[in-house]
Amino acid sequence: MPPCKNMLDSPLTGYHTLYEWYRQAESEHFPDPTGLRARLEQWTFGLYPACIKYLMSAFDIPEVMAVTRSTICRKGIESLPRGGAIIYYVSVFLYFWVLSTPVVSMVFGSYLYVCINWFHIHFDEAFSSLRIANYKAFTRFHIKKSGDLEVFTLAVDKVPKEWMLDPDWDMEPKEPLQMSHTRRFPSKWRAASGWSDPTSVVRVVDQFVIPRTAVDPLLPDSAP
Structure with a gap:
């Protein structure tokens, strides 16, 4: 406003x-x-x-x-008054969400459509709006015993569209309060078709290590 x-x-x-x-x-x-x-x-x-x-x-x-x-x-x-405040907030909602939001979305979406199809730019910005289920990536961190931080970036090109219960997960013996990552079959679900199982097609696209910061023993707040 x-x-x-x-x-x-x-x-x-x-x-x-x-x-x-x-x-x-x-x-x-x-x-x-x-x-x-x-x-x-x-x-x-x-x-x-x-x-x-x-x-x-x-x-x-x-x-x-x-x-x-x-x-x-x-x-x-x-x-x-209460009625005036309600009318004001309803007006703001109607103007900015019901009227303005679709117009702005259409203008910005048209801009991204033209950019990625004719100018071949803004692919990162347009990827989420394209609603593509495939080509997913995520990052995992692992702290070594030495204190170094190891970073893995994993990617899957094709994501399964149908899932089913994993019978191996149900048959595996379970211990109380056991963490899922310590199990042989950590997930209750698996891909319905074997060729699209992410565990068989996942790949490491980046891996690096951040060394542990050395602690100065002369600092009063430093721990051994």
């Missing part, structure tokens, strides 16, 4: 400036010498102008947000 000092004043102020402009233009360009509009308002007990007024407010969400924010900046959030 823009800061309070950037709010611009207008000859028509309030929550219903669009309706006030409509009534002003209506009286100037569509005169009613017979008083039909006044009689319609009387016959409908004010429902006829009220429907137009609040429908225009519903379609002019930025005005509701701007006027309410201007009031909050002048008097504080505590000055808003």
